[in-house]
Amino acid sequence: MFNTTKNLTLSIFLLLSISSFYTPRAFSQDPVKDLKIGILYDAQVYKESKFIDILEKEVPAVMGSSYNVTFPDQYQLSSDWDNTLAHQQFERLQKEEEVDVVICLGVLGSTIAIQKKELTKPTILWGVIDPKGQGVPLTENGTTGIDNLNFILTSSSLKTDIITFHDAIKYEKIAVLFDDYIHHLYSPAKPLDRIVKEIGVEYTAFGVKDDIDELLNQIDTTYDAVYASYMFKLPDEKKQQLFEALADRGLFVFSAEGEQGVQNGALVGLKTEDKFDIIARRVALNIESIFYENVNAKDLPVRVDYDEKIVLNAEVAGKLSYLPKWNVIFNAEWIDAVPDESEQLSLENVIDEAIAENMNYKASQYGTLSGDELRRVANSALMPSINASLAGTWIDPQTADRAFGTRAERQLLGTLELQQVIYSEKVFVNARVQKYLQQSRKAGNEQVMLDVVYQSAVAYFNLLYAKTQIQITERYLESTKRNLEIAQLRENVGYSGNSDVYRWQSNLAQSEQQVIDANLQERQQMLVLNNLLNRQMSAPIYVRDVELTDGIYAGLASEGMANLVNDPISLLIISDYIVEKAVVQRPIVQQYAAQMLAIQRQQSSDSRNRFIPEVALQGSYNRFLARGGSGTESIVIPGGTTGLDPLDQNWSISVVASIPLFSGFQKSRNYQKTKYDKLQLESQQRQINLDVEKEVRAALYELASTSTNITNSREAMEAAQKNFEIVRDNYSKGRVSIIELIDAQNNAFESEQNAANAVYQFLQSSMKIQRAVGTFSLLQTDAEREATASEINELLNNLDR
16 A cells, blocks of 8 residues: 555645746735634544644645634633533534634544534544445545535555454454444444455454453453454553453454554554654645635545554564564564663673583583593592402312411401502603693683684674664665655656556565565574574574674774774784784684694603603502411421411512513604604694784784775765665656666665675674684773773874884
8 A cells, every 4th residue: 555645745746846836826915814723622632642733733834824824722622522512512613703624533523523414614524434334425536525524534444454453363253342432422333244244254342441341351262353443531551451461361452553552562553654744734735725726625535545564562472472474574563572772682791691601612611621630630640549459268278278377268358559650751741741732622612712702793793784684675665665656656647657667566576575585584693693692593582783882892993903904004014913912812823832732742751761761669568357267377387386376467668660671663653653743733833823814814904894894885875875865856757767766776775785784894803803813802801901902002103103
């Protein structure tokens, strides 16, 4: 549906611009006339509407300097839904000689005006629900045909709402709610019967009073949905309670109040951004026709069309498990879809959560902890080794008798053994090598963390860019709709044929698909970020936008690194400075450095291990805890007179030195292997340093490009948009072809995309440099950030000299 009112306004503007030199009014010297407008409001809430403020500005603007338009307070009457009072006030306005035009706002005043057989002065109504049912059958020309009567019949009607709601929900039985005074004043059954018959559903109409509990008792679960018309008497607090209770019962609610109703808790409504402006302009144009052109109100059109947008409540949709079609999801406006700013994730939140929850980083941390246990195991070989054992033995008596007391038939022996390495090159080198390898594992873990932080930051920026693309494609869609309206106007005034209209209709379909694609791209980026944060994949994630003025980027964007890469000399100097820092503190460099220390220690050990013995201290203590049977008696030494009792305990201490004399050239082979391993690692280490330097310099080149691209792309965008506005204006006047307008629009669209992309590319470049250096400012302390800033400032000062 396209905005006919806007078309009419533009048509009038074009016609006036052509004929302004020929109209008598342009040269009229007639005295200024007074035009007083009286308004009958159904209630004070109508009077306080912002529509009145717009109307009071619009009518004088349209009528021009020939009329002094006023809205006297004494003729601004409110009936407060009192039928008798409303009749009295309407008669007063009709009879009051000072009142030139009567406007009725609301169903009550409009119904009274329709029932009046003769109207003494021009009367304009906004509150007609069903013209045919209320006794105002329209003529073929879309006018009332009743002397002095005109009303506003908008595209947003009861029928439109009911059918739109059915298309979205596919309900079978619906409860329709009206203000109780409307329900009694004018039975809505007549139009509803025709509507529900057309879509094949059941309905029941209810009048809404202050007691919502009574109403809720009548709306049981046999209903699928509820249509809530304007309920002016019911305060917002009770509307919220009503809609919440209906949603708890699983009922879908459509609110005729549009965005306000959806904010109060209805599931869906229709919204028009400039509805009041359009209606006020139509009323003003009708008054102009009546007084300037002497047109009777009965001959003025009543139909007013305008674009409407579906509004959905995200929280209620989630409660009802309502999933509309893709085109509805992405073209609708969602209420409560985005949490408060305090609940949105900042870049700092994302990085903190990634460090705490990312599975790759957790696995790396566990691997580092496991490696630390290997280091502890290697160190444990340097500590004493103490073993205790208990052995029970039962031998035959003959053997025990011949053992001379050293072995009893039954005995229980306890043994305690001690071993301590005094010198072992194998043990020492393993402990030191594991220490270096653990340092390498820690550095590798730090590199994984940097990668996770960088990936999360890039995913964050990509999600922001996807959200920006949604906004841009939506603006492009609205622009295409506007161009279609212009093409239709050009066809009406004869500037072009219907081929332009078809072309813009085709572009409109493509634009809608671009909006869908942009929204799906956003969901894909949500998957990436959810994966990095170890969140539920299907859960929505909301991120807070970043600005180049934020503290973490302000230095880079204005007075920091971006300023240092403005020219080739500065770029070279800062590159050398950052490369120097990167090859020292980059974790992957530290990782290879630790591995080199380990292999160097292993090589020196393999060299000495061929001729240095291993020395160890060994000791043992044995005690017989129990003896029995043969061999337990005293031993009599031949020639002696007394026996010797068997020993109950014994101990020994020894120092053992050993050196293998020949092991099949194993030591020589190990030495050669370590030599080649070192050469291999030196080559890898050199390549890593080259890779780090390349990464740093490439990141700086990218930063230099993206920092300048921000300004250039914005200038290009502004120029393209200005050109687009000029070309579109010329197209509306028939001066350029549709091809030129399409090119201008596409250029404006692409330039806006490029401008948005330039910002996020710069942010990604800044994170890429920090990853290349081996540290992120977000992970640094204030002191570390200040130290970095001081170094950069000092470098800047040196450049100025």
